[in-house]
Amino acid sequence: MFSGLYLLVVVLAKGYGATPSLVGIMLGIAAGGGLLGALMAPYLQRRLSARAVLVGENWMIAFSIPWLLLAHGAVVIGVILGAAELITPVTNSIVVSYRVAAAPDRLQGRVQAASTLISFSAGWLGPLAVGLLLQSAGSTTTILVLTVWSALLAVGATLSRSFRHPPALPVPAPATP
Numbered sequence: 280m281f282s283g284l285y286l287l288v289v290v291l292a293k294g295y296g297a298t299p300s301l302v303g304i305m306l307g308i309a310a311g312g313g314l315l316g317a318l319m320a321p322y323l324q325r326r327l328s329a330r331a332v333l334v335g336e337n338w339m340i341a342f343s344i345p346w347l348l349l350a351h352g353a354v355v356i357g358v359i360l361g362a363a364e365l366i367t368p369v370t371n372s373i374v375v376s377y378r379v380a381a382a383p384d385r386l387q388g389r390v391q392a393a394s395t396l397i398s399f400s401a402g403w404l405g406p407l408a409v410g411l412l413l414q415s416a417g418s419t420t421t422i423l424v425l426t427v428w429s430a431l432l433a434v435g436a437t438l439s440r441s442f443r444h445p446p447a448l449p450v451p452a453p454a455t456p
Contacts, residue, residue: 280405280425280428282403282404283405283425284344284425285406286413287409287421288357291347292352294418305357305360308357312365316365320372324369327369334433336366336367336370337433337435338433338437343360344359345422348423412424
């Protein structure tokens with residue numbers, strides 16, 4: 280989703296006349312949303328359930344994307360993208376913490392490598408799909424398609440049995456002196 284969303288916002292900003300430096304500022308603002316989320320992660324992890332964060336991130340993205348229909352400047356687009364990314368670092372910290380806790384020490388490297396492979400293996404599809412949609416259907420349709428797609432993901436996350444009842448993490452054995 281995000282790899283395609285980044286292509287979309289760059290094309291939108293350029294279409295509204297943004298200079299390359301303004302596009303850079305826009306992407307910096309978006310990154311600031313992720314940085315703010317990373318700074319908030321420890322606080323939110325203590326106060327929200329993993330389910331609330333995982334489902335909340337999906338809804339945050341789904342509610343952010345349609346605002347691109349109203350934004351006609353790079354700075355506003357950056358703020359929207361920053362809002363979409365705000366909860367992502369919190370989600371990542373929860374998922375990675377869970378993965379580290381669940382995997383035996385001897386498999387940590389393999390589990391991380393497999394996770395990275397799976398997570399990034401389809402990343403090329405986002406820009407390809409968004410580029411094809413932009414070319415054939417225009418920006419409004421592309422934004423609407425991404426809105427529907429993100430809303431479907433949010434509904435799926437909300438209804439997910441795994442998110443409602445996650446498997447229990449193994450309890451580490453007490454250290455022996």
